[in-house]
Amino acid sequence: MTKSILLVDDDADIRTLLGAFLTQAGFHVHLARDGRHALHLLEKIETPDVIVLDYIMPDMNGKEFLSERRRDARSRVVPVILMSAWARQWTGGNLGVAEILTKPVDPERVLQAVQRVLSAPFKTPVRAIKFERRRFPRLRIAERGARRVP
Numbered sequence: 001m002t003k004s005i006l007l008v009d010d011d012a013d014i015r016t017l018l019g020a021f022l023t024q025a026g027f028h029v030h031l032a033r034d035g036r037h038a039l040h041l042l043e044k045i046e047t048p049d050v051i052v053l054d055y056i057m058p059d060m061n062g063k064e065f066l067s068e069r070r071r072d073a074r075s076r077v078v079p080v081i082l083m084s085a086w087a088r089q090w091t092g093g094n095l096g097v098a099e100i101l102t103k104p105v106d107p108e109r110v111l112q113a114v115q116r117v118l119s120a121p122f123k124t125p126v127r128a129i130k131f132e133r134r135r136f137p138r139l140r141i142a143e144r145g146a147r148r149v150p
Helices: 012-024 035-044 062-069 107-119
Strands: 004-008 028-032 050-054 080-084 099-102 138-142 145-149
Touching: 004 012, 004 035, 012 028, 012 107, 028 035, 035 050, 035 062, 050 062, 050 107, 062 080, 080 107, 099 107
Parallel strands: 004 028, 004 050, 050 080, 080 099
Antiparallel strands: 138 145
8 A cells, every 4th residue: 555645845846846756756645835734634635654844834834733733633643754944953852753854855865764754663642631520421532432531
């Protein structure tokens, strides 16, 4: 089965170049022009295997996209590769991303990062769930189904 990638970048040239390169490498690539467009695509398409995300974009930047994406149970487990000209000052842990690439990016480096992320063992994100005592139990929808919460 072909792996899919959601590529989010406001620069049309980078989207076209990386999209064509990753398609040629055998991936199915969905292109988004900013974070808001990417969220819209995530509602319509099947969940991608990896998201390649530019950090600095108009309308909705990478940080805003990452915080909005966490609200959707389907897309919050998708690994993210962040691309930015300012990436030298960040680490992946403080942004919740798998890898960070410094722009300008070489398409070959992006492909290698995608292959590394896809071949890494899957890690389910750990979420802190606040339990409250309630008189009537309510049903909480978890990532993998429904369960009763006391």
